[in-house]
Amino acid sequence: GGGSSDSILVTARLMEFPNSLREQLGVQQIQNGAAFTPDQFRAFLQRAEQSDGVEVLSLPRIITLSGREAQVAISSRQPDGTVTGPIINVTPTLDATRTAVRVDYKFEFSRPANPAP
Secondary structure (H helix, E strand, O other): OHHHHEEEEEEOEEEEEOOHHHHHHHHHHHHOOOOOOHHHHHHHHHHHHHOOOOOEEOOEEEEOOOOOOEEEEOOOOOOOEEEEEEEEEEEEOOOOOOEEEEEEEEEEOOOOOOOOO
C-alpha cells in the first residue's frame, strides 16, 4: 500500500561511550538533529563500535507505520519500585519517493531519585 499504511522497521542502538570521544565521533551532530545519508550513518556507527571504550548496551527493534509514533523503552525496576532506563519515542516517515525515511525522535532517561553513592 501507499501513504501512511507503510510499515517501517526501526532498530535502535543504545551505546555508552566516554565523554572524551564525543567530538571525535561527531555525537554533537546527532544531538543537533543533523541529516545523514545511510552511508554517513553506517560510517558513524562503524567508527563508534570500533572505538575503545564504546559499548553497545542494547539493540531493540520495533515495527511501526510511516508517520506513527512508537516507543522503545529499556527499563529496569529498582528495589524501591521505581523504573529507570532510556525511553525513545520515534516517528519514522517515508518520503514521497519511498526511498528515504525521516526519523523524528525524543530521548529521555529516567534515573533513580537517590542514586547510590
